[in-house]
Amino acid sequence: MSKIICSAAIRGAYQIVDKADKKLAEAIAQKGAGCKVEFPNTAYYLPIIYSMTGIPVKTLEDCVHVIGLARSMLPPLPAEKHWVPYLGHTLDAGMATLFAEEIYEACKYLIGPHPVDGIWLGAADDVIMRERGIEFVDGTAPGFAAIVGCAPDADTAVKIARELQQKNLYVFIQSDNFGVSFAEQLAEKGVQMGWDTRLVPFGKETSAAVYSLGFANRAALSFGNVPPGDFKRNLLYNKNRIFAFVLALGTKVTDEQYANAAGAINYGFPTITNIDIPEILPTGVCTYEHVVSKVPVDKIVDKCVEVRGLKISIHKLDIPVPYGPAFEGERIRKEDMQIEIGGPGVPAFEYVCTKEIDEVEDGKIQVIGPDLDEIPAGPGVSLGIMVEVSGRKMQPDFEPIFERQMHRFLGEAQGLFHMGQRDIIRHRISKEAFKAGFRIRHIGNIIHAKFHGEFGAILDKVQVTLYTKKEDVERLLKDVRAAYTERDARLKGMTDDSVSMFYSCTLCQSFAPTHICVVTPERSGLCGSVSWLDGKAGYEINPTGPNQPIERGKTVDERLGQWEGTNSFIFNGSNRSLEKVSLYSIMTDPMTSCGCFECISAMLPMTNGIMVVDRDFAEMTPCGMKFSTLAGTVGGGLQTPGFMGHSKFYLGSRKFISADGGLARVVWMPKALKEELAETLIKTAEELGLEDFLNKIADETVAQTEEEVLNYMQKVNHPALVLAPMF
Known part of the structure; x- marks a missing residue:
């Protein structure tokens, strides 16, 4: 004293x-x-x-x-x-x-x-x-x-x-x-x-x-x-x-x-x-x-x-539209939308980062760039959502948990449709919401209020900056993506066999009622933003929330990746619509998908392999369907053998469809995705004994149909040609 x-x-x-x-x-x-x-x-x-x-x-x-x-x-x-x-x-x-x-x-x-x-x-x-x-x-x-x-x-x-x-x-x-x-x-x-x-x-x-x-x-x-x-x-x-x-x-x-x-x-x-x-x-x-x-x-x-150490709870949202869980599953058709944020080729992101207490001004919400009144109606709108938080109990491990919860927080506003995460977001704001007075800044109001309301035990301050100029979003994306990469690197060295507990993620059940992500050290959530560590942190923050522990229990089939504990959890959590799920197979009881997946894998029967397409690729794929059509086939909590939604991270995992031949089954993917994941794919391929594998994967520059993919495979001697038949 x-x-x-x-x-x-x-x-x-x-x-x-x-x-x-x-x-x-x-x-x-x-x-x-x-x-x-x-x-x-x-x-x-x-x-x-x-x-x-x-x-x-x-x-x-x-x-x-x-x-x-x-x-x-x-x-x-x-x-x-x-x-x-x-x-x-x-x-x-x-x-x-x-x-x-x-x-x-x-x-x-x-x-x-x-x-x-x-x-x-x-x-x-x-x-x-x-x-x-x-x-x-x-x-x-x-x-x-x-x-x-x-x-x-x-x-x-x-x-x-x-x-x-x-x-x-x-x-x-x-x-x-x-x-x-x-x-x-x-x-x-x-x-x-x-x-x-x-x-x-x-x-x-x-x-x-x-x-x-x-x-x-x-x-x-x-x-x-x-x-x-x-x-x-x-x-x-x-x-x-x-x-x-x-x-x-x-x-x-x-x-x-x-x-x-x-x-x-x-x-x-x-x-x-x-x-x-x-x-x-x-x-x-x-x-x-x-x-x-x-x-x-x-x-x-x-x-x-x-x-x-006060925990502030904001009970009334300062927004001009109704708000509540009833609106989370709302869809906004093209003809009803004022703007569409993100989408293929449009830079956009959502990012939560931890700052020191004195670096954050609680409740400060800024729109850097034009708001909706100055943005032409239609698609192609860039938006960077930067959420800076601080708190004496805050940990960097919690950042992606908060980030992913924005899907629910923003989706509960009437007239705001939220899809995706990280740097693959795709949102729509309806004409009706715009007429009611909803603007970009209100996204910040929602985030500030809900972060305090849901994470008050962890956070002391929340500051939100919304960037609406394309050049600003592109400039920030470099550092934001580096942060995403750093988060993914935390999992390196951990394996599914090294833990006895997996974690669930049910955030997307609002529009896919039977879907449950089972998140393991070697298989992140489909959206790419929920790793095993994130699931563990999410459960610690909110023991009754969407991330629940799943005790693996007795092994049912080690090759397929089935355990009594995971099957029981899936059965009860899917409203008893699914009896079992294989974590390592695309052909036998594959895991269901919601709609927020970063990538879709689909079998190409003629090639004895699979193609992979990401959300940013808008052209026709060798399976005869564009990404949007595939998403309708795979999403919604459906279990569709031969098709599977997943994260980009999962492609670099040794467990990627390991029951069906693993990475060696990949025969086609977009050139941009191949370049983005080049370092990871090369490293994993070397670990699996696949020589010069990246160059053996066809892309749209050399093959646009299944026949052309097969011709390219034969030309480069792709390993899938000698693997056992997929079915």
Whole structure:
């Protein structure tokens, strides 16, 4: 603990106990020692004293005893030399402060000045406690800010208040700075205050802080079933359940304010201030730092959220169209669309990346480039969705999980169709949504709100930048694709045989009800964005979410890749429509597909091999179908022997259709895909003993029909020519 802070807090505690003792003596002189004492229309007597000590303060005579207790808790005043700054001394002084202030405020109800006066509300009664206290329990209110002092000016006060309101926090206001209070600044600007707006002005004196902290104590007693006098449980309840903090504004902190801050630290409530005072950064009583100072006022709300570890939940989406799961399966036909984002040959991406806390501004949503009003209707629109997140519990392993969840988050907006992931997205916005006012920036609003709502335990801040200029998207894609590659590299060295647990992914069941991805170390999800590590991380983040563990269990057929555990999971998860799935075969019980696959493999009977086509190839393929036609044949949760949707990553896996001959069966793929995967394919082919294999795979420059593929195979002596028949 800082000696300056400890010294000031202890001095302030002495001043407050003396002031309360004097006020109590005045009250006894006027009303008599037997006079009843209470905060009007409240239970729990004086709640801080009652919850911490179990003493029911009913009369002024009872107050005398508690003042004596508070005075006994005061440590010696700090000496100039040989003083050891024990944390316990300061915390005791803080609690003594709160006991004394509660008596001081109770006496004001008896002899004045009355706490309820003008804008000042005094203690919350039991009706308010029942209505509002439950919100701290069910998460409707993530916490409260106890504001002390005043902002640099009234406009800044309004801005800070609005930021706190937007995060659904209650704002409890007390104290002043050189005679000016935060509440008075709000009143100057005509801001409506009261419990209905969550801007609650308790009192202008610093002692009114007991109404804030007493509210927290009452919540523990009322909703936490904490018995009176069990101070440890009460304080732990507040630290772990009532996410409050002190926001001190102004130019100076008084000794009395230091003493109140010390009292709040007992509860695990840290102090964050714009004032230049010593800091207490080591963790201990509070979840993170205890006192953080010199925070710019334009960043102070975000800093408060970070230091207290608040988890913000945004309940209402700021978008002009209906939102909910009912719209996730919505389709938007070409004639009904305003624009189409991405698609073959159109650069577009969705990317989530982790940043340091101070690099992210929560709620900042930017559109770099034209919005829908300036974009011509039709296809071919580029869009780069860059989501920067931060949080003390955030890990890079979680990034692709959040990224993939955007499929569901965006798909639940009426008039927004979401398909694909990573850099192969294809979205449509309907004309109806455009007319309703939906714009590109609203995509950022959805992401910000849903990330906080779904991943609040992990994330503290979310910032979204949407790039709509093609040249910007192309420029960013190089780094984004490098990040995708780095993620895929995490799996190198892991094999299916080295783990006993696989993971499911059911994100696409909204439009493919019988489909389940079984994700293994050597077979990523069809979309390419969910690896085995991602599935594991997804389950850790959300144990009831789309990524569930699948115990392999007893082997049914090792060659095909069938286990009792995977078959049972598929059977139950597919609404009992599929009895078994082979993870390593395209011919025998292949895994189903949704519609988000990066590639489709299809058998070419004449060649004794398969062709592979990716989403970006729009021309006719040797099987006589374009990608779009193949997708309709393979997708929707169908199990179609000879056809299979999969990721690009899976092509480089030693398990790729290993039951049917593996990579050696690949006889044709688009030239661009072959070039993109060249390094991976060459390495895997060498491991499998396939010499110069990449050059033996035909592409559209040498073969466009199945007959032409066969001719090329014979010319280069493709290994599939001597493999056993596929059927």
